[in-house]
Amino acid sequence: MKCVTEKSEDKIREAAKRVFLKKGFDGTTSRDIAKEADMNIALTNYYFRSKEKLFLEIFKDVLEEYFQNMLTILNKDIDIKQKISEIIDNDFAMMKKEPDLVIFIMNEIHKSPQRLFPDMSIFRQVRETYLKKQLEEGAANGTLRPMQLENILPLIKCGVEFIFMGKEIHKELFMMTDEDFERYAEEQKEHIKAMVCNYLVIG
Amino acid sequence: MKCVTEKSEDKIREAAKRVFLKKGFDGTTSRDIAKEADMNIALTNYYFRSKEKLFLEIFKDVLEEYFQNMLTILNKDIDIKQKISEIIDNDFAMMKKEPDLVIFIMNEIHKSPQRLFPDMSIFRQVRETYLKKQLEEGAANGTLRPMQLENILPLIKCGVEFIFMGKEIHKELFMMTDEDFERYAEEQKEHIKAMVCNYLVIG
DNA sequence: ATAAATTTTAAACAACCATTTAAAATATTC
DNA sequence: GAATATTTTAAATGGTTGTTTAAAATTTAT
Incomplete structure (x- = not known):
């Protein structure tokens, strides 16, 4: 359902914001974000196409x-x-x-x-x-x-x-x-x- | 000779300063520094013990x-x-x-x-x-x-x-x-x- | 000139990187 | 409830990371 989809996507977005703000783009790994969001690594690239794209949105x-x-x-x-x-x-x-x-x-x-x-x-x-x-x-x-x-x-x-x-x-x-x-x-x-x-x- | 030693060490130090200032610690790789200094990668760890130690000096x-x-x-x-x-x-x-x-x-x-x-x-x-x-x-x-x-x-x-x-x-x-x-x-x-x-x- | 010490090199190390795959789990539609 | 679509997973990809190794080249001391 759409509701569930948005939940995971937003969880990643919020986690990414926290980690990027704290560590900067270079200091942040995709694994950092996945861990902060408590989700599988592959999901960050499933919802956003790459670390770069996710960063630009944030x-x-x-x-x-x-x-x-x-x-x-x-x-x-x-x-x-x-x-x-x-x-x-x-x-x-x-x-x-x-x-x-x-x-x-x-x-x-x-x-x-x-x-x-x-x-x-x-x-x-x-x-x-x-x-x-x-x-x-x-x-x-x-x-x-x-x-x-x-x-x-x-x-x-x-x-x-x-x-x-x-x-x-x-x-x-x-x-x-x-x-x-x-x-x-x-x-x-x-x-x-x-x-x-x-x-x-x-x- | 001491003169030559200091030359290489200083070359690395100066290169490291340029690269660190431009890219930050996280954005800088040991290879970036070696390349900027036009030297072999192993030399950065021969003169300074690690990227971290070199950074702290700089x-x-x-x-x-x-x-x-x-x-x-x-x-x-x-x-x-x-x-x-x-x-x-x-x-x-x-x-x-x-x-x-x-x-x-x-x-x-x-x-x-x-x-x-x-x-x-x-x-x-x-x-x-x-x-x-x-x-x-x-x-x-x-x-x-x-x-x-x-x-x-x-x-x-x-x-x-x-x-x-x-x-x-x-x-x-x-x-x-x-x-x-x-x-x-x-x-x-x-x-x-x-x-x-x-x-x-x-x- | 020869031996010893120092500097430089190429190659390799395991660990980690961003990203992809294809299968499994779950939810949705009919 | 069976077929379809979506979401999540574990595993693997090929490339890069910091660092180490041991041999080669060079310099220094005898």
Whole structure:
């Protein structure tokens, strides 16, 4: 029955996502995935044609997961300070929930960019977001420093994502326990919010 | 002769660094390294005992390379605004010269932190840098916002490293060519300098 | 020049890799 | 309930992996 089919296929998909995120494409074997899904190895190639095809499907989902929540916030009709705060809070929550996601995306794209960009309509959606209009209006009426979306967006996102991507090295470098890092990350989050808002918003 | 010995060993070391940086530990085979060094496969295990041991040696060097220049600047007796500017310029130059270095370090540590931290005296050196004293003095006499080294340092570094680590995704997301990205990165560098200085330095 | 030490080589090792096969088990359709 | 279609299995494929071996080539020391 269709119900059963989807169950096995989804079990593999979910297991593959977990393993790929944790170990990367090169570090993951088909056997790893089968074991994580508690299924026979041959099934990964029965449902998906190859490790590569399975990976590409997973990667597309993961990339959309990365952008989707942010996109919703970017299009909200709210004050720009509030918007920056919400994006950062959302990023923060994402990094805590899925600590492997961003470094996984960055690393896989860095290693082989050409193979990982299907027609991602989400990219266009990000480019055409309502925040872009807010920036233009703010620059025009002098309330905001004139900046393009592509300049401000990385400034908003880099702070939180950087310290979480490098969580272990930051812990080691500054001799922090996990609890220390927890507090530290919260501090840092507020610094980033204040710093970016101070820079963008005039007066 | 010793001269010849060092030549082969160093050839392997340099080849291994290039390949590891580009493909990561999991993506690199002993044969890749031997081929890059133009030597017999068995030699990689003759000079270094295993792929793992060779990797650990390379990784230690790479991590020190990452911190060394920054450390020198951190200890300079110069104005703090100038210092921030120099750190960012230095980071920028490093990302252009070695585009794989930071994402490599981040990813390898993220995947297996415990195995990659030998006694790194450079970590202590970073913690005890002269910038720390400058921050304390500036906070005491009211010229600087009170911040710890561990809070300000990532803010200084994350901007440049983030956009270079994610160079390909930024190019794709904002439809930039390599030349576009070149200009964009320069813009971004100046934004980061201004933003961080404005935040840290009072008045 | 000869013996000893070092470096390089080709070949092989068992283990593991992604993927395929064909038969077995199960579910679906008539 | 028998025929058909789908799903799962164990086993095998050929190729690659990290590493080792033992002999050959080269360098060093006597």
